[in-house]
Amino acid sequence: MSKRKIASHILERSPIIPMIFQLKYITAGLLLFLLFLNSFSELRAQKSLFYLQQPYLEAGIGMSPFTNTKIARASRNRMPILGYLELGKIKKRLALNLSYSFNESHAINNYSYCPKYITALLKPYFLSISHKKSFLEVFGLLGSNWANTSLIDVDNSQVITYENKKETDQVFGPCFGIGIQYVQNHLVYRIQWLNIISKTRFFAGGFEKTDFMTGSNQIQVAIGYRLKKQIEKKRNEKLCSTYQ
Amino acid sequence: MKNFAQPINRIVISIFSLLLISCSKQEVDPINIFEEETLDSSMAASYELEGIGTVYANANRVEETENEVQIKGSVFTYNDMGELVPISSGDFVLSEKEGDTFTSFDGYGLGSIPKIGVLEELQLAIDPGSYYSYATGADIKTLNESAPLQDNRYYFDINVEDNFAAKKLLSIGGSTFTFERLYLDANDPSIFFQGDAKFSENIEIKDLGIGLSANGLLEFKPYEYSPELTSQIVRPMDTMHGNIYLTGLIPIKKYSIEIYGEAIIGFVLNDNGFKEFFEDGFENASYSMGVNGKVFINNDLMNFLPSEPIEIGKATLILNLEEGNNYMQVAGETRSSEVITQIISENGGETLSDILAFQETIMESYFYIGDDLENTKLYFHTITYIEIPQVGTQELSEATLAISAQDIYAAGKMSMPGVGFVMLEGIFGYDGQFTLTGAAEASVDLKVAELKLALEFTVSNQGVKIKASGSGCFDPMTNDEFTSESLDMAFGSRYMDIKVSEINDEKASGSGYMDLRVNDSCVTVSIEIELDWKKGSMKVCAEIPGFGTRCSTIQ
Numbered sequence: 076m077s078k079r080k081i082a083s084h085i086l087e088r089s090p091i092i093p094m095i096f097q098l099k100y101i102t103a104g105l106l107l108f109l110l111f112l113n114s115f116s117e118l119r120a121q122k123s124l125f126y127l128q129q130p131y132l133e134a135g136i137g138m139s140p141f142t143n144t145k146i147a148r149a150s151r152n153r154m155p156i157l158g159y160l161e162l163g164k165i166k167k168r169l170a171l172n173l174s175y176s177f178n179e180s181h182a183i184n185n186y187s188y189c190p191k192y193i194t195a196l197l198k199p200y201f202l203s204i205s206h207k208k209s210f211l212e213v214f215g216l217l218g219s220n221w222a223n224t225s226l227i228d229v230d231n232s233q234v235i236t237y238e239n240k241k242e243t244d245q246v247f248g249p250c251f252g253i254g255i256q257y258v259q260n261h262l263v264y265r266i267q268w269l270n271i272i273s274k275t276r277f278f279a280g281g282f283e284k285t286d287f288m289t290g291s292n293q294i295q296v297a298i299g300y301r302l303k304k305q306i307e308k309k310r311n312e313k314l315c316s317t318y319q
Numbered sequence: 320m321k322n323f324a325q326p327i328n329r330i331v332i333s334i335f336s337l338l339l340i341s342c343s344k345q346e347v348d349p350i351n352i353f354e355e356e357t358l359d360s361s362m363a364a365s366y367e368l369e370g371i372g373t374v375y376a377n378a379n380r381v382e383e384t385e386n387e388v389q390i391k392g393s394v395f396t397y398n399d400m401g402e403l404v405p406i407s408s409g410d411f412v413l414s415e416k417e418g419d420t421f422t423s424f425d426g427y428g429l430g431s432i433p434k435i436g437v438l439e440e441l442q443l444a445i446d447p448g449s450y451y452s453y454a455t456g457a458d459i460k461t462l463n464e465s466a467p468l469q470d471n472r473y474y475f476d477i478n479v480e481d482n483f484a485a486k487k488l489l490s491i492g493g494s495t496f497t498f499e500r501l502y503l504d505a506n507d508p509s510i511f512f513q514g515d516a517k518f519s520e521n522i523e524i525k526d527l528g529i530g531l532s533a534n535g536l537l538e539f540k541p542y543e544y545s546p547e548l549t550s551q552i553v554r555p556m557d558t559m560h561g562n563i564y565l566t567g568l569i570p571i572k573k574y575s576i577e578i579y580g581e582a583i584i585g586f587v588l589n590d591n592g593f594k595e596f597f598e599d600g601f602e603n604a605s606y607s608m609g610v611n612g613k614v615f616i617n618n619d620l621m622n623f624l625p626s627e628p629i630e631i632g633k634a635t636l637i638l639n640l641e642e643g644n645n646y647m648q649v650a651g652e653t654r655s656s657e658v659i660t661q662i663i664s665e666n667g668g669e670t671l672s673d674i675l676a677f678q679e680t681i682m683e684s685y686f687y688i689g690d691d692l693e694n695t696k697l698y699f700h701t702i703t704y705i706e707i708p709q710v711g712t713q714e715l716s717e718a719t720l721a722i723s724a725q726d727i728y729a730a731g732k733m734s735m736p737g738v739g740f741v742m743l744e745g746i747f748g749y750d751g752q753f754t755l756t757g758a759a760e761a762s763v764d765l766k767v768a769e770l771k772l773a774l775e776f777t778v779s780n781q782g783v784k785i786k787a788s789g790s791g792c793f794d795p796m797t798n799d800e801f802t803s804e805s806l807d808m809a810f811g812s813r814y815m816d817i818k819v820s821e822i823n824d825e826k827a828s829g830s831g832y833m834d835l836r837v838n839d840s841c842v843t844v845s846i847e848i849e850l851d852w853k854k855g856s857m858k859v860c861a862e863i864p865g866f867g868t869r870c871s872t873i874q
Contacts, residue, residue, distance in 0.1 A: 147344040185351040231353045234448040235482050237410065237427045280350025280391060282382040288345040 133161040133263060135299025144181045145288040152187060155179035155293060163198070165303065170198040172216070179291070185230030186279065190289050192271055194220045194250055209259045214267075216252030221245065222273035224289045244275035248290060263299040268292070353429050355408050356380070356393040364388075366413055367420040370455065370473030371396055371505060374406070374413075388413040388421070394428075398508050399534060404433045406475060406505050407451060424453040430477045430501055433508050438531060441510075442490050449501070450478045456538075459502060465581065466511055467530050467537040467564040468502060474511075477501040496529065507536050511564065528581070530564030537564040539583035539609045541635045544650055545683060551698045553687040554648055556637060559609045561585030580612040610636040646689030653682045734855060735759060738873075741776055754779040763859045763871045772859075785829075785848070826851045 139155040156178040163170025176192040196218035204211045225243045234240050254267025270292050276284040356377055364378040366388055373396065380392030393408040409428025413421040430449035432438050453475045456468030468474055479499050489496040489512075498514030509532030516527040530537040541556040543549075566581035585607045613633045634651035685698040730744035738759040745755035755778040762771050775786040828849040845862040860870040 145344055147346050183347070184349045185354075186349045226349070228351075228353075230351060231429075231448070233429065233445045233480075234353060234427075235480050237448060239410070277349075279347070280352045282389065282391065285347065286345075287347060 129165040129303050131161075131163060131165060131301045131303045133159075133163070133299045133301045135159050135161075135263065135265070135297045137265070137295050137297025139176070139179075139293040139295045141294040142179060143292040145290055145292075146181070146183055146188075149181045149183040149188075152180035152182050153178050155291075155295075157295060157297065159297065159299070161198070161299065166203070168200050170200075170214075172196040172198045172218075176293075181291075182229070185228055186226055187229045188224060188226045188287070188289055190222050190224040190273065190291070192220045192222050192250075192273075194218055194269070194271070196250065196252070209257065211255070211257050213255050214253070216250070216254065216267065216269060218250055220248050220250045220271050220273060220290075222248060222271070222275065222289065224273065224275045224287075226275075226277045226279060226287070239278050239280075242277045242279075244277065246273050246275050248273040250290075254295075258301070261301050261303070263297075263301060265295075265297045265299065267295050267297075269295055350380075350391070352380070352391040352410055353408050354393075355405055355431070358393070358395050358403060368396075368413065368424060368453075369417075369420050369422045371424075371453070373397070375403075386414060386416050390426075396505050398433075398435065399506050400435075402435060404435060404505050404508055405431070406433075406503070407431055407449075407477075409451070411451065424451065424475070426451050430479055432501075432503070432510055433505070435508055435533070438508060438510065438533070441531070444489070447479045449480060452476045452478075463500070463513070465513075465528060465566055466502060467528075467539055467566075467581075467583065468504075468511065469536060469538050472504060472506075472536070475503040475505065477503060496527065504532070504536065507532050507534050509533060509536055511537065513566075516567065524567040527567035528565065532562050532564075535560050535562045535585050537561055537583060539564065539581065539611075541609055541637065542611050542633055542650075542652075544635075544652055548650060548652065548683045548685055548698070551685050551696065552648065552650065553689070553696060554637065554646060556635060556648075556650070559583055559585065559607065559637075561607065561609070577615040578612065579615065580610060582608060582610040584608050605641055607641065608636070608638040610638075612636075643690070646687065648685070648687040650685045651683065729755065733757070735774075735776060735850070735857075738774060738857065743776065743778060745778075752779075761857065761873060763873060785850075825853055 136156070136158050138157065142151055142154055144151065155176045157174050157176040159172055159174035161170055161172045172194075174192075174194045174196070176194070179191070180187055180189045196216045198214050198216055200212050200214045202213040223243065223245050225241055227241045228234060228237075228239075248271070250269060250271045252267055252269035254265060254269075256263055256265040256267075271290040273288075273290040275287050275289045277287055278284055279287070358375055359377050362378045363375045364381045365373050365375050368374050375395040376390045376392055380390055382389045382391075390411045390413070391409075394406045394411055395403050396406060398404045407428035407430070409426055411424065411426030411428060413424055415421060415423040428449060428451055429446035431446040432441055432443060453473055455470065456466070456472050456474060457470035459466055459468055459474060459476060460470070477500065479501065481499075489498065494516060496512070496514055496516045498512040501510060501512040503510050509530065511528065511530035513526060513528040516524045516529075537560060539559045539561060541559070544552075561583035563584040564582070566579075568577050568579050586605065611633070612635075614631050632651065632653040634649065636647070636649045638647045639645060683698075685696065687696045689695070726749065727747040728744070729747060730742065732740040732742050735741045735757075738761045741757040741759045743755040743757035745753060747753040757776045759774045759776070760772065761774055777786070826849060828847070830845065830847040832845055847860040849858040850856075851858070854874075856872055856874050858870060858872045860868055862868045
């Protein structure tokens with residue numbers, strides 16, 4: 076059975092949907108994994124063109140004007156700010172993206188939790204439409220995050236040195252996303268939806284530590300600048316000299 | 320078309336996957352353990368705490384182990400009036416269980432004051448984060464001697480976080496207080512705290528202690544005085560208990576003097592004494608009051624004083640205004656030995672303090688007036704002692720000591736054997752050198768002659784030296800007057816210069832010669848003098864040519 080048929084089968088069989096919600100992380104991960112397998116198989120097919128592709132290093136900054144926490148009744152205090160580095164090849168189907176997100180803060184009861192994330196993402200391109208030297212590309216994001224999260228009692232400002240005034244926890248978790256970017260020469264304009272999953276543990280006024288789903292859904296907007304290596308031009312010059 | 324459909328499928332599947340993950344939310348409810356709760360009697364957990372009684376907390380905020388109980392929330396107890404009092408809210412541990420009773424209470428919570436009775440008058444700007452423990456009054460006094468706490472009662476020791484100690488935390492009317500430590504008797508209820516107070520722009524009191532007790536359980540101990548003064552006291556100055564306690568150090572910045580005082584006010588007649596006091600002041604209230612006061616100076620005032628503050632006097636006032644039992648008594652004392660010793664040690668070192676060992680200089684006074692005016696009493700008592708080298712301790716009455724940066728001027732009357740009180744005065748240098756001089760007259764009847772002596776006493780580092788000049792007549796019938804004033808002025812011969820042969824704390828004795836001119840002829844008279852410090856007598860013996868040795872003892 077092809078991968079596409081498996082996905083279709085899952086979607087069409089309505090009785091299995093509740094089970095999917097129960098196993099949502101496994102299911103979603105599996106689906107994305109299949110997509111990546113597909114991308115890698117196509118890469119192999121394009122291997123002969125590999126050397127013609129132009130490598131780039133992209134650096135950018137952005138923010139998340141829409142950030143939705145996974146904790147009920149929590150409200151956002153501050154939006155995340157992010158910076159990223161991306162390594163890839165133009166017209167290639169996969170890139171590597173590293174980003175750091177900070178400044179995020181959410182309030183719940185008398186507490187504020189402030190996560191900071193470092194994400195390492197594989198970025199497969201699903202669709203690329205080019206016009207002259209510009210590209211409109213649709214991509215996915217799959218990888219892991221390292222979350223450094225703190226839970227702070229902010230309502231009781233007179234409490235300072237209490238040992239659990241500020242709790243911190245660090246944890247690895249997965250993250251997924253999808254986005255669209257417009258590349259114009261060196262500049263990249265990007266909007267992406269990133270789902271960060273992290274499960275930290277805090278006392279939060281209790282006697283035992285309890286799980287907190289401190290990840291979030293973020294719609295990030297970013298602008299980047301690409302440094303491209305001019306190997307295509309050198310290659311063409313070399314080919315021209317050969318034919319001459 | 321196939322090439323275009325494939326990526327579209329991927330996008331759709333990806334979005335679907337993300338929706339699966341992101342569409343649900345987690346229900347968590349972090350607890351604010353510092354928020355004051357209401358005790359739910361249907362689910363209250365209770366524990367016995369030694370000295371406090373039963374303490375309560377909501378059961379869902381309690382975790383029990385074999386020997387400990389942890390409470391994350393509000394802790395309550397009942398006071399002596401049967402009211403439920405919240406002690407604090409925070410994270411606390413009851414431990415050291417003996418039977419069913421816990422003997423230790425520690426933790427971190429908000430340093431709140433129960434809003435009960437007079438304590439409602441207090442307004443905390445914030446409930447500061449504080450470390451809690453609990454101990455008996457006796458234990459707390461080992462750290463804070465001035466705390467007006469009863470030895471056998473238990474108090475919560477609330478140690479405010481350093482970060483808040485400098486803030487204006489508490490106000491009563493227009494006065495503000497900052498404090499670092501608070502003691503809470505939850506059963507009374509009463510509080511005591513120490514810190515700095517500001518009553519207006521110009522009036523500040525350092526280290527002010529304030530205690531407020533609903534049932535008048537704060538303790539005040541009057542100063543202790545000498546047995547002589549204590550024997551004069553009409554009403555015994557015993558430990559008092561009251562509702563309001565104040566103690567503080569009032570700096571007078573202009574002169575760098577500090578006045579330390581403590582006062583207790585107890586409302587003796589009615590339960591509304593507190594309210595009357597705060598509404599009408601002292602005018603109409605029935606109350607008892609005890610006040611202790613001390614005055615301190617240091618080298619900020621005069622540079623030759625020690626750097627550490629020294630006490631120069633103390634006094635106690637006891638006032639009782641109660642129908643049928645009105646009285647006031649005041650006792651005071653200045654005890655200068657400590658002051659002088661410190662000044663001498665500071666400036667002259669051990670040398671001077673060994674030589675000039677002022678043992679005691681005390682001035683005491685006492686005043687009493689009551690309903691029965693016949694008992695009114697006014698009492699003064701002054702004693703000064705001086706330690707004279709070789710002679711020992713001698714009482715110095717009507718003493719005057721004037722201390723300056725260069726030296727110490729001293730004057731006073733000292734009893735001299737045979738001549739009574741002699742006024743001595745002189746200077747003590749900080750280098751250890753001192754000289755006190757005084758003069759007196761004595762009349763010696765030697766039977767064959769009556770000798771009038773003009774004596775000059777010198778008390779110095781070398782001990783006591785006595786010089787005398789004499790005049791008189793051998794035989795009153797012959798009118799053969801003699802005088803030493805016509806003698807040559809040669810040093811050592813003009814005066815009878817007593818060479819001291821023996822001196823100790825009982826007696827001094829010596830001998831010398833006096834040249835007398837009688838009818839233009841010179842006669843040398845040998846004289847021996849013995850001073851008895853204990854008996855206060857002087858014995859004079861003279862060997863007169865033609866008459867032999869004649870002696871006389873004068874008191």
